[in-house]
Amino acid sequence: MIKNIIGILRTAGCVFAEEEAQLLISEARTLDDLSKMVNTRITGMPLEHVLGWAEFCGMRIAVDPGVFVPRRRTEFLVQKAVSLSAPGAIVVDLCCGTGAVGVAIAKALGWIELYAVDIDPTAVSCAHRNVTTLGGLVYEGDLYQPLPAKLRGKVDILVANAPYVPTEAIQLLPQDARLHEPMAALDGGNDGLDIQRRVAEEASQWLAPGGHLIIETSKMQAPQTVEIFAQYGLIPQLTHNDELDATIVIGSKPAPFE
Known part of the structure; x- marks a missing residue:
C-alpha cells in the first residue's frame, strides 16, 4: 500500500513522497481517511494542512487550513x-x-x-x-x-x-x-x-x-x-x-x- 501512495504522491510532484506517505499513514485512522488525505494532498494543499499540524522547534503545532504554515x-x-x-x-x-x-x-x-x-x-x-x-x-x-x-x-x-x-x-x-x-x-x-x-x-x-x-x-x-x-x-x-x-x-x- 505504501508503495502505491508514494507513487501517487511522486506523480503529483511531491518531492519528499516517501516521508509524506509515512506521515499520512501514521495520522489516518481508517483507510477511508487515508484515501481522503492523499487525494487532498495531491490537489496541492500543504501537507501540514492535511495533517493538521507542523513540526516546529521539535514540537507539533496545530495548523488549520487557510493558516500560514510555520517554516x-x-x-x-x-x-x-x-x-x-x-x-x-x-x-x-x-x-x-x-x-x-x-x-x-x-x-x-x-x-x-x-x-x-x-x-x-x-x-x-x-x-x-x-x-x-x-x-x-x-x-x-x-x-x-x-x-x-x-x-x-x-x-x-x-x-x-x-x-x-x-x-x-x-x-x-x-x-x-x-x-x-x-x-x-x-x-x-x-x-x-x-x-x-x-x-x-x-x-x-x-x-x-x-x-x-x-x-x-x-x-x-x-x-x-x-x-x-x-x-x-x-x-x-x-x-x-x-x-x-x-x-x-x-x-x-x-x-x-x-
Whole structure:
C-alpha cells in the first residue's frame, strides 16, 4: 500500500513522497481517511494542512487550513529570541499565525508572559489552540492595536514574522503557498517591507528599555530592514544562519544612559 501512495504522491510532484506517505499513514485512522488525505494532498494543499499540524522547534503545532504554515528557517528567530530573554519575560508575537514562534519561546524558557496578535480571524482561532495551553493570550487585530495598554514600555521581546515577499514576487512562490495560505501572511507590499516599517515605527513605544524587536527578513532585504530599524530609534544588528538559510534583524531599544 505504501508503495502505491508514494507513487501517487511522486506523480503529483511531491518531492519528499516517501516521508509524506509515512506521515499520512501514521495520522489516518481508517483507510477511508487515508484515501481522503492523499487525494487532498495531491490537489496541492500543504501537507501540514492535511495533517493538521507542523513540526516546529521539535514540537507539533496545530495548523488549520487557510493558516500560514510555520517554516523551519523561522526556528532561527526563536533561537535568537530565547538567547536574548529569560524566564518570566514579557513576549509579544505579532503576525503570529499559528502562534508557533511565541509557543516555541515559551517552551524553551519554561514560562513567559505571552501575547500573540494576528489580523486574520482564522489564524487567531488556530493560535488559540496553541497559545492558550501555555497560559498565553491571543488577540485579533492590526499589529499593536488590540494589545492591552498596560504593555506599553514593558515588552522585553517583540517578535514579528511579518510578511516580506514583494507583491510582484508572490507569483513566484510555490503553488501550495499561493493558493492555500492567506495573502496577508505573504504580501509585504511593493518592496516587501511595508509591514516591517509599521512594526518598527511603533516598537519603541512598547519595548522596555533594553528590550528587543526581532524580525525575519531575506538576505537581500536585510540592509533595508537595518535602515528601517535605525530610522525608528532602534540599535540594529543583522545576523544570518547558513544551515537554515535564515536572516533576522534585531533592533534593541537603548537603555537609559546608553
